[in-house]
Amino acid sequence: MSDRPVILSCGDPSGIGPEIAAKAWEALGASLPFVWIGDPAHLPRGTSVREISEPSEAMTHAGSALPVLPHPFEAAALPGKPDPANAKGVIDVIARGVDLVMRGEGLALTTAPIHKKALKDGAGFAFPGHTEYLAHLAGGAKVVMMLAAPALRVVPATIHIALSEVPRAFTPAVLRETVRITAEGLRLDFGIDNPRIAIAGLNPHAGEGGVMGREELEWMQDEIEALRDEGFALSGPLPADTMFHAAARSRYDAAICAYHDQALIPIKTLAFDEGVNVTLGLPFVRTSPDHGTAYDIAGNGRANPSSLIAALKLAAQMGAARAG
Ligand SMILES: NC(=O)c1ccc[n+]([C@@H]2O[C@H](COP(=O)([O-])OP(=O)(O)OC[C@H]3O[C@@H](n4cnc5c(N)ncnc54)[C@H](O)[C@@H]3O)[C@@H](O)[C@H]2O)c1
Numbered sequence: 163m164s165d166r167p168v169i170l171s172c173g174d175p176s177g178i179g180p181e182i183a184a185k186a187w188e189a190l191g192a193s194l195p196f197v198w199i200g201d202p203a204h205l206p207r208g209t210s211v212r213e214i215s216e217p218s219e220a221m222t223h224a225g226s227a228l229p230v231l232p233h234p235f236e237a238a239a240l241p242g243k244p245d246p247a248n249a250k251g252v253i254d255v256i257a258r259g260v261d262l263v264m265r266g267e268g269l270a271l272t273t274a275p276i277h278k279k280a281l282k283d284g285a286g287f288a289f290p291g292h293t294e295y296l297a298h299l300a301g302g303a304k305v306v307m308m309l310a311a312p313a314l315r316v317v318p319a320t321i322h323i324a325l326s327e328v329p330r331a332f333t334p335a336v337l338r339e340t341v342r343i344t345a346e347g348l349r350l351d352f353g354i355d356n357p358r359i360a361i362a363g364l365n366p367h368a369g370e371g372g373v374m375g376r377e378e379l380e381w382m383q384d385e386i387e388a389l390r391d392e393g394f395a396l397s398g399p400l401p402a403d404t405m406f407h408a409a410a411r412s413r414y415d416a417a418i419c420a421y422h423d424q425a426l427i428p429i430k431t432l433a434f435d436e437g438v439n440v441t442l443g444l445p446f447v448r449t450s451p452d453h454g455t456a457y458d459i460a461g462n463g464r465a466n467p468s469s470l471i472a473a474l475k476l477a478a479q480m481g482a483a484r485a486g
Pocket residue numbers: 178182273274275276277278279292439450451452453454455456457458459464465466467468469
């Protein structure tokens with residue numbers, strides 16, 4: 163076990179973040195010490211809490227209570243009803259978590275879900291999600307979003323943009339950088355020395371020879387060929403609809419897709435309870451559960467902590483591997 167805890171940001175306190183943090187601590191205890199940053203008043207009543215002032219104290223207390231670095235918020239947390247007054251606190255907690263891992267006080271960062279629109283409306287949050295905000299906090303790092311589960315790893319080459327913008331945003335340079343960062347992440351964080359990467363076409367049937375779209379013919383094939391010449395083990399452009407069945411999945415270590423839903427629908431369908439969102443390309447490890455704030459069930463005790471537990475475990479494993 164490492165000598166440092168994983169840092170867990172509270173996420174949206176009106177979502178399921180606080181209750182799944184408490185459940186994750188009950189499940190993991192001292193076996194995987196983590197520290198929750200947030201307002202203790204937002205945790206479910208009855209949660210056994212130990213307020214600490216340094217992350218290292220979590221190593222001593224995680225067996226008996228949930229270690230908490232207190233971060234007072236402006237308002238109480240009403241389940242399912244985000245208070246705009248709390249938006250700044252949510253954003254600041256993420257930044258505080260990044261600061262702790264950048265300074266080496268935390269082994270890795272796991273983030274609980276945020277509600278992007280609530281943050282934009284409440285505090286003018288200028289980023290579409292954690293991924294882009296973390297890249298900014300890390301000094302403009304080039305990053306990619308990977309969702310990982312035992313059955314599948316996927317990477318959307320374009321992330322939080324409108325579908326109508328995808329054909330313009332999905333360029334040879336974006337594909338090239340996504341391949342590079344994905345391959346490096348698979349080596350560094352997943353221990354796969356010569357990763358096999360499948361690339362989905364943009365269009366139905368990967369364009370069907372140009373009759374259903376031309377991006378595959380006009381640039382994707384050439385770019386993939388050039389990347390193969392550089393040593394990357396790539397297949398594609400593949401028709402996206404037939405690259406996620408079991409036999410197809412056995413032929414690659416990660417699938418790069420052109421846009422968000424092309425990548426995230428298969429993994430959330432196959433592995434919603436165990437999928438983990440990983441940001442590759444940062445100077446620190448960041449994971450997150452694969453689900454959102456789930457306002458519809460917040461506060462009623464039904465939230466499943468398994469994806470958060472998988473995210474904490476993966477963060478600890480990657481953090482320990484990077485620490486050597
Ligand atoms: N890592 C993140 O910060 C993250 C990830 C995904 C979505 N989001 C955000 O969350 C908000 C809500 O998104 P959404 O409604 O599309 O997706 P969601 O994942 O919040 O909810 C989708 C459905 O799954 C259920 N669900 C989700 N997590 C669950 C859990 N742990 N246990 C049991 N049921 C669960 C919900 O009740 C809901 O019916 C959006 O603002 C979105 O941007 C954030």
